[in-house]
Amino acid sequence: MIRQDFITLATDLSIEDLLLEYPIAADFLANLRLDSIPKQLSLSQALEEVDEGILQEFGLDRFGVLRSFCEFMETFTPAEVSPHAVSSLTIIGGLNKSGEPEKISLTIFCGEIISIVGPTGSGKSRLLNDIECLAQGDTPTGRRVLVNGAELDDLQRFEMDGKLVAQLSQNMNFVMDLTVREFLEMHAKSRLTINAEQVVEKCFLCANELAGEKFLPDTKITQLSGGQSRALMIADTAYMSNSPIVLIDEIENAGIDRRQAIELLAKREKIIFVSTHDPLLALSADKRMVIKNGGIIKVMDISDTEKQSLQAIEELDNTMQILRNRLRDGAQITLDLLKS
Amino acid sequence: MKLITVAGPPSSGKTSVILKLIECMGLPKGSVGVVKFDCLTSFDNLRYREADIPIQTGFSGKICPDHYFVSNIDDAVQWGMKSGFQMLITESAGLCNRCSPYINGIFSICVIDNLSGANTPRKIGPLLKLADVVVVTKGDIVSQAEREVFAFNIKQVNALAKVIFINGITGQGSFLLSKHLQQARDIHTLRDMKLRFTTPAAVCSYCTGETRIGDSHQMGMMKKMEFKEL
Ligand SMILES: Nc1nc2c(ncn2[C@@H]2O[C@H](COP(=O)(O)OP(=O)(O)OP(=O)(O)O)[C@@H](O)[C@H]2O)c(=O)[nH]1
Ligand SMILES: Nc1ncnc2c1ncn2[C@@H]1O[C@H](COP(=O)(O)OP(=O)(O)O)[C@@H](O)[C@H]1O
Ligand SMILES: [Mg+2]
Ligand SMILES: [Mg+2]
Numbered sequence: 413m414i415r416q417d418f419i420t421l422a423t424d425l426s427i428e429d430l431l432l433e434y435p436i437a438a439d440f441l442a443n444l445r446l447d448s449i450p451k452q453l454s455l456s457q458a459l460e461e462v463d464e465g466i467l468q469e470f471g472l473d474r475f476g477v478l479r480s481f482c483e484f485m486e487t488f489t490p491a492e493v494s495p496h497a498v499s500s501l502t503i504i505g506g507l508n509k510s511g512e513p514e515k516i517s518l519t520i521f522c523g524e525i526i527s528i529v530g531p532t533g534s535g536k537s538r539l540l541n542d543i544e545c546l547a548q549g550d551t552p553t554g555r556r557v558l559v560n561g562a563e564l565d566d567l568q569r570f571e572m573d574g575k576l577v578a579q580l581s582q583n584m585n586f587v588m589d590l591t592v593r594e595f596l597e598m599h600a601k602s603r604l605t606i607n608a609e610q611v612v613e614k615c616f617l618c619a620n621e622l623a624g625e626k627f628l629p630d631t632k633i634t635q636l637s638g639g640q641s642r643a644l645m646i647a648d649t650a651y652m653s654n655s656p657i658v659l660i661d662e663i664e665n666a667g668i669d670r671r672q673a674i675e676l677l678a679k680r681e682k683i684i685f686v687s688t689h690d691p692l693l694a695l696s697a698d699k700r701m702v703i704k705n706g707g708i709i710k711v712m713d714i715s716d717t718e719k720q721s722l723q724a725i726e727e728l729d730n731t732m733q734i735l736r737n738r739l740r741d742g743a744q745i746t747l748d749l750l751k752s
Numbered sequence: 753m754k755l756i757t758v759a760g761p762p763s764s765g766k767t768s769v770i771l772k773l774i775e776c777m778g779l780p781k782g783s784v785g786v787v788k789f790d791c792l793t794s795f796d797n798l799r800y801r802e803a804d805i806p807i808q809t810g811f812s813g814k815i816c817p818d819h820y821f822v823s824n825i826d827d828a829v830q831w832g833m834k835s836g837f838q839m840l841i842t843e844s845a846g847l848c849n850r851c852s853p854y855i856n857g858i859f860s861i862c863v864i865d866n867l868s869g870a871n872t873p874r875k876i877g878p879l880l881k882l883a884d885v886v887v888v889t890k891g892d893i894v895s896q897a898e899r900e901v902f903a904f905n906i907k908q909v910n911a912l913a914k915v916i917f918i919n920g921i922t923g924q925g926s927f928l929l930s931k932h933l934q935q936a937r938d939i940h941t942l943r944d945m946k947l948r949f950t951t952p953a954a955v956c957s958y959c960t961g962e963t964r965i966g967d968s969h970q971m972g973m974m975k976k977m978e979f980k981e982l
């Protein structure tokens with residue numbers, strides 16, 4: 413629909429019918445304190461009865477309300493084809509901190525996991541930044557990031573409107589005063605999700621599977637443990653966020669099944685970058701980039717030997733988890749536990 | 753000279769964003785100046801000075817900072833021109849949520865933070881509604897989902913705004929904002945240009961120093977609340 417068509421919703425339809433067909437229009441009315449206008453009239457008729465003084469408080473006249481209404485409906489009508497469809501990302505090398513070229517051009521496809529390793533200060537976060545802003549040779553590194561093989565102009569970069577990349581890190585918390593269910597429902601609403609109920613349910617079950625300790629839909633999100641929060645964030649990113657790229661910055665001690673977590677994201681056809689010092693995460697990726705002195709010095713495929721050792725690393729990791737749990741429960745640590 | 757107005761609730765991250773923005777634009781030292789409009793006190797001048805950025809601070813004291821802004825903004829522009837700036841950035845703390853310092857044709861940025869509650873964007877009014885770009889800070893401490901819900905609520909009041917997430921501490925995201933600023937146009941004066949929105953009518957007895965409470969002391973523009981019988 414184009415903007416002209418939305419105006420017919422305000423002139424030809426009673427507000428009652430409008431709200432039935434487009435529930436989100438209720439928010440538009442509430443935002444302008446118009447929730448109690450007569451619903452049997454059309455919006456444009458009902459506005460005739462509204463005190464202009466109230467509209468003026470919002471900087472609007474009657475015509476302005478109608479124009480805002482059309483903009484609002486246009487913004488919140490899901491596009492038929494996602495404008496953010498990304499099937500591949502290509503990173504073309506720039507310069508490292510000493511000004512030497514990075515000899516690299518790497519194309520990454522949906523469903524692939526790339527780990528980024530290197531000492532602190534080497535430039536891992538800088539690389540994630542370049543990806544987030546779709547650098548076109550205009551950041552300090554001079555890197556270029558192509559989407560679906562093509563360069564983007566500034567207008568296209570702006571159009572992404574921050575929706576290209578979802579982020580996850582150790583420092584993130586929930587701050588809203590909502591239960592897990594309310595929270596997921598709210599996110600589903602903001603994503604204009606169809607079948608919201610099913611998606612919320614799926615998300616909840618999946619988060620519980622990833623979390624060590626189980627939680628209920630009525631638990632307040634602010635009361636979740638670190639592990640539970642991380643699990644909910646990952647499940648939510650997988651099922652609810654429409655960002656095609658996920659950047660994960662250090663989730664080492666999250667108290668969740670990390671490998672299962674990133675595999676879940678990959679299964680949802682996302683491109684995943686994990687900046688990490690954790691062998692388990694690094695080897696669960698398809699490739700890993702090594703960063704030194706601000707430059708990507710190599711991209712390694714995960715070798716068969718490495719894949720074999722993943723099993724052993726996972727066992728080590730489980731052992732550590734058992735030790736942590738015992739500590740938490742006030743039990744003793746014995747050498748036997750390490751021998752399993 | 754380009755003029756950029758930045759406004760937002762107290763402590764939302766305006767100074768942090770402006771500092772990171774200036775850093776990432778890479779203009780020659782001394783070619784970007786800042787004017788801070790505040791109410792009673794401000795420590796921002798120290799931070800700008802530390803970064804070698806020319807700064808002027810004005811305190812509105814008894815009057816609404818946005819009224820104060822309008823009465824001084826053209827002088828600020830003249831100061832900027834005289835100082836030879838390429839760009840002048842104004843920072844003002846929106847306090848009453850009803851005012852906004854945006855001017856037609858002048859690039860306007862609203863800064864709000866993710867921690868201020870999911871529904872806050874729906875309550876802020878013209879400050880948010882009339883901005884060209886809405887910058888959201890402190891995304892590093894909340895979940896992706898909360899960031900998305902927050903952006904959704906911003907779009908509810910300002911459907912046409914560009915929303916940019918910036919980390920005020922690391923500067924992540926400020927690059928895209930600097931790209932947007934290229935659209936800002938050059939000006940020499942603001943004379944005869946117009947505010948995007950009227951500042952509130954506020955000429956009641958309390959504006960002029962009345963402190964006593966009660967009907968007999970209330971004069972001028974009054975808006976009375978309606979209390980319904982239960
Ligand atoms: N974690 C985090 N903190 C931030 C971010 N942006 C700003 N802050 C912090 O928030 C506090 C307030 O930031 P300021 O930049 O001073 O905010 P302001 O809007 O200029 O404040 P006033 O001018 O006093 O109204 C500071 O302690 C900043 O370090 C951010 O993105 N993340
Ligand atoms: N290729 C580069 N050219 C110039 N500066 C760089 C480059 N790569 C990284 N930097 C800078 O080096 C600093 C440290 O990088 P950062 O990404 O924070 O490291 P890490 O996340 O690995 O600890 C940052 O200020 C970053 O902007
Ligand atoms: Mg880092
Ligand atoms: Mg400040």
Ligand SMILES: [Zn+2]
Pocket residue numbers: 816817818819847848849850851952
């Ligand atoms: Zn005011």
Ligand SMILES: [Zn+2]
Pocket residue numbers: 954955956957958959960
């Ligand atoms: Zn008054």
